Amino acid sequence: MANLKIFVLAVALKGLTQAAGILPDGPLNGSVGGSVMFTTSLTEADGPFDGVTWSFGVSTIIQHTPTNNLTYPAYEGRITFFPSTASLELKDLTLDDGGQYNVNVFPDRSGRTKLDVYAPVSSVTVTPQSSDLVEFSSFSLTCSSSGPSLSFIWMNSSSEVTSSDRVQITDGGSTLTVVNVTRYDEQSYRCRVFNPVSEGISDPVNILVSYGPENTKMSASPSQEFYEEGSDISLSCSADSRPSAQFTWFVNGTKLPDSGPELTLRNIQFSQRGDYSCQAFNSRTLTNETSPSILISALQKISRVSIKASTEQIIEGSSVTLTCEASGSSPSRTWKKDGSDLNLSENVTLSEDNTVLTFKAVKKENSGEYVCLVRNPVSSSEAKFTIVVNYGPENVQIEGKDLINENDQIKLICSAESTPSATFTWRLNGSEIIGSSAEFLKEKAQSSDSGTYTCEAKNTVTEKQSTAEHELHVRTGCSSGCSAGCIARIIVGCLVVAAASAGGFTVYKKRHNREPEPPPQNTEENDVYEEMSTVYQNVGK
Known part of the structure; x- marks a missing residue:
């Protein structure tokens, strides 16, 4: 005990002459019932310490030496001392614990700081x-x-x-x-x-704030400028207001018996047309405000749309009109051709109200489907009309062979551009042939079938007709179906047989006692010619 008193005195005297400031700057804050940690800046490397004293004001809290700890009664159970760093924890704080705290570490370290203790909020x-x-x-x-x-x-x-x-x-x-x-x-x-x-x-x-009414406005559902007669229309009124506003309704300035934020017009008729408005009232602010009005109009639905042509049979070059008729309020008309917008020209024109479509001289390219779309703000409907321009026949042509052998098939096909399709008449060398189809067919050709074939195409609507001609030659006799060499051998054979009869030879010679025709240029035909000439000369001898 005597040694401890000597240590305390020595530390006190040392602390008066040298302060190292080993505690953090204050004040430190503590809460009633809580704890606070007085942490020094010392580390274990700074120790071991010869002695440590902690004090609160003039009251000692603890004295520590390497061999002894002395905790003063007022702090028994309330502190924890850390010898390795000389730090101190103080628990169960009260408001009375607020003040200045000091630490002295022998031989030459010390520090002081302040603690403020607060009661919880x-x-x-x-x-x-x-x-x-x-x-x-x-x-x-x-x-x-x-x-x-x-x-x-x-x-x-x-x-x-x-x-x-x-x-x-x-x-x-x-x-x-x-x-x-x-x-x-x-x-x-x-x-x-x-x-x-x-x-x-x-x-x-x-905090509740009453205000308004302000920004009073109304809307219509469905929202549109015009309505079809018989429609149901719902009008809604709203306003920025607290408390919620009360609403009354007006038409053309006259108050209606209806109230509330909604007004329903059922099966509306033209007689109900007018400017509708609503008025909002706030019972707390005692003010009111009227909305801008909305014009409600009713129109008759578009119906009975049709297209009528000025003539039943439309012939190329004639003048034709299409008239688009319809019932309903304020109709407007739009024309299309084959699904695309109609192209107008000097030949194709529309009346000022688009009701009448005029073709000054209709052409075959004017054929197609025409649509007249009639609409007003509440409805639309359309009608279709197909123009068929009757024309022709034009560009009459005959397709087929111009040289065939006897007993071969004759097949000629006649074609013509025409609406409606043309009817056909066939002639051979000016004489009409039985049959009226576009195809002339004969299974076995004869020599009498050679000649000029004429196809006459006729349009029963335009009453126009047009023709085409085709030359056909049917090869007959021994030469039918043979090559030039074959023909030569056949002829030679024929002449030999003929030579067996003197009378026949005489007739043959008489009939052929004339200058031979010049030889042909083709090599094979020339060989035939020479062979026939030799035979002819021998027979003549």
């Missing part, structure tokens, strides 16, 4: 002066809480409230006043109270 409440306001009035909120050294922050639904030309925060922050209240001030407000060791927040207080 509790019982935070907000009291409104009024919570149901009319726009452009004022309100105040007062915040209260238990505990000393309190600070206040006001929060609305989304952020912190700060002072401005309309917002005043007074009484150390505990009172919030808002002047010229607007609808945007209608939200929840809270008060946040705090001290260095704790904080608390109040329950929300809802």
